[in-house]
Amino acid sequence: MFHSLFLLLFWCPFMSPTSKQSNHPSAALSFDDPSAFRVKSFSELLRALGVFCFCSFPMLVNNCGKLMSISRTLLGRRGLSLLLRPTVYAQFVAGESESEIAQAMRKMSSLGLRAMLAVPIEEDLGESTGEQRYDNNMRTMLECVRISHSNTWSKDPMMQLKLTALLSPELCVKLTTLIAKQPYDLTMVVRAMDGEAICFPGLDEHERAHFLCALRRLNTIAEASVNKVRVLVDAEYTYMNPALSLVTMAMMKKFNRDDAWIWNTYQCYLKESKSLVLEALRLSQDEGFCLGVKLVRGAYMDKERTLAEKEGRPDPVHTSWEDTNESYNACLNIMLDAISQTPERYRIIVASHNEESIRLAGTRIAELGIDKDGGAVCFGQLLGMCDHVSLTLAKEGYAIYKSVPYGSVEDTVPYLVRRAQENRTVLQGIRKERDLLKQEFYRRLWRSS
Ligand SMILES: Cc1cc2nc3c(=O)[nH]c(=O)nc-3n(C[C@H](O)[C@H](O)[C@H](O)COP(=O)(O)OP(=O)(O)OC[C@H]3O[C@@H](n4cnc5c(N)ncnc54)[C@H](O)[C@@H]3O)c2cc1C
Numbered sequence: 001m002f003h004s005l006f007l008l009l010f011w012c013p014f015m016s017p018t019s020k021q022s023n024h025p026s027a028a029l030s031f032d033d034p035s036a037f038r039v040k041s042f043s044e045l046l047r048a049l050g051v052f053c054f055c056s057f058p059m060l061v062n063n064c065g066k067l068m069s070i071s072r073t074l075l076g077r078r079g080l081s082l083l084l085r086p087t088v089y090a091q092f093v094a095g096e097s098e099s100e101i102a103q104a105m106r107k108m109s110s111l112g113l114r115a116m117l118a119v120p121i122e123e124d125l126g127e128s129t130g131e132q133r134y135d136n137n138m139r140t141m142l143e144c145v146r147i148s149h150s151n152t153w154s155k156d157p158m159m160q161l162k163l164t165a166l167l168s169p170e171l172c173v174k175l176t177t178l179i180a181k182q183p184y185d186l187t188m189v190v191r192a193m194d195g196e197a198i199c200f201p202g203l204d205e206h207e208r209a210h211f212l213c214a215l216r217r218l219n220t221i222a223e224a225s226v227n228k229v230r231v232l233v234d235a236e237y238t239y240m241n242p243a244l245s246l247v248t249m250a251m252m253k254k255f256n257r258d259d260a261w262i263w264n265t266y267q268c269y270l271k272e273s274k275s276l277v278l279e280a281l282r283l284s285q286d287e288g289f290c291l292g293v294k295l296v297r298g299a300y301m302d303k304e305r306t307l308a309e310k311e312g313r314p315d316p317v318h319t320s321w322e323d324t325n326e327s328y329n330a331c332l333n334i335m336l337d338a339i340s341q342t343p344e345r346y347r348i349i350v351a352s353h354n355e356e357s358i359r360l361a362g363t364r365i366a367e368l369g370i371d372k373d374g375g376a377v378c379f380g381q382l383l384g385m386c387d388h389v390s391l392t393l394a395k396e397g398y399a400i401y402k403s404v405p406y407g408s409v410e411d412t413v414p415y416l417v418r419r420a421q422e423n424r425t426v427l428q429g430i431r432k433e434r435d436l437l438k439q440e441f442y443r444r445l446w447r448s449s
Contacts, residue, residue, distance in 0.1 A: 112394030120415030172240035263292030
């Protein structure tokens with residue numbers, strides 16, 4: 001048994017200890033030290049090695065959705081749960097019950113990491129659910145605010161929010177088309193959040209009623225979280241992002257007068273990302289609100305490209321990974337410059353596993369004299385991924401968050417499948433983490449023999 005596990009772990013493809021990034025703009029931050037993994041138990045090391053080995057097979061990651069349904073048919077719901085719980089689920093999900101989540105958060109906190117809870121609910125076109133379901137989702141989000149805040153050990157808590165869990169994707173698409181022709185006034189959206197029965201131009205009675213309900217739901221969540229938990233709104237697809245941004249900006253206008261409690265996400269794989277960040281800065285100055293930015297590369301590249309090709313429009317995504325990197329670093333510099341001038345008005349989370357961008361952020365933070373842990377700049381990675389980066393950042397005194405999904409195996413499997421497919425370039429590039437884990441594994445074997 002041990003022999004076959006050993007073979008599986010160490011004879012998987014891409015064994016060479018290659019780092020994805022080689023040009024270090026700064027020697028200040030080094031992510032090459034396997035001792036970061038000394039905090040992991042032996043079983044955690046084995047689990048991470050096994051899961052990353054699985055993820056290094058593109059065929060398995062690309063077809064993980066099909067594999068899950070085949071396994072469910074063969075093993076049944078309970079059997080699948082028994083298979084996933086100690087492996088993939090334990091690697092990427094905090095748990096299901098509040099005590100499991102609290103335990104995971106406490107452990108992170110002891111390692112200098114902060115938790116950013118994420119409820120794995122989202123919808124795409126054709127998956128819309130009724131008003132009742134959106135209300136239930138709101139209650140789940142309110143529960144997330146409570147859990148994030150109730151744990152006294154979690155400093156400056158954050159949570160992620162997918163707007164399509166509260167507002168139908170179909171309406172987001174319609175709003176995106178409407179506001180491209182005639183932008184809605186932010187004040188009007190804020191008034192609707194306050195309960196005014198606004199007539200939004202272009203919407204029929206049913207759409208208007210749903211939009212008003214959704215804005216009330218968002219208002220309830222924002223009211224519950226302000227002064228307690230920072231709410232980071234996720235970016236989704238370009239065919240709905242302008243609508244998501246409209247609503248998020250209205251929330252910022254209402255709730256971010258003195259501090260950034262509501263944040264928006266900017267996807268740097270988009271050709272328009274730099275102008276979107278500049279536009280957000282301008283709007284925050286004109287409207288007098290504080291701006292919180294989650295800076296990501298973007299998770300929906302393949303779908304964006306396929307759709308653009310099908311509809312005969314130009315690809316909205318940069319043509320190469322290098323162009324996306326350049327765009328990410330340019331947006332990062334814009335935000336860090338703004339923060340260095342008025343740190344109390346702007347905040348950014350560098351939400352990336354990319355060592356080069358993280359090093360660049362570290363270098364610029366030092367050059368611009370920004371406080372490492374002053375709250376204006378922090379870093380974010382997904383739970384279970386790139387722990388060597390997260391732990392090193394924590395050791396160096398930066399504020400670092402792990403995006404932490406939680407829920408039952410049944411509820412989180414669709415989320416994990418989507419994330420695995422969206423992040424497969426990252427998952428398949430985690431050779432370095434696997435090599436560092438192996439080094440730590442060998443060190444322990446050597447010590448014990
Ligand atoms: C805390 C957190 C929150 C997140 N929230 C969101 C969110 O709200 N919305 C969202 O969309 N994503 C979100 N993501 C996912 C994120 O967008 C990326 O998919 C993921 O982090 C990988 O990017 P990277 O910078 O970590 O890694 P890297 O390996 O440096 O970059 C991989 C990314 O580069 C881009 N890329 C790869 N190949 C090409 C190419 N040929 N041409 C152009 N671009 C290319 C893609 O965006 C790909 O995901 C989040 C990630 C984290 C850690």
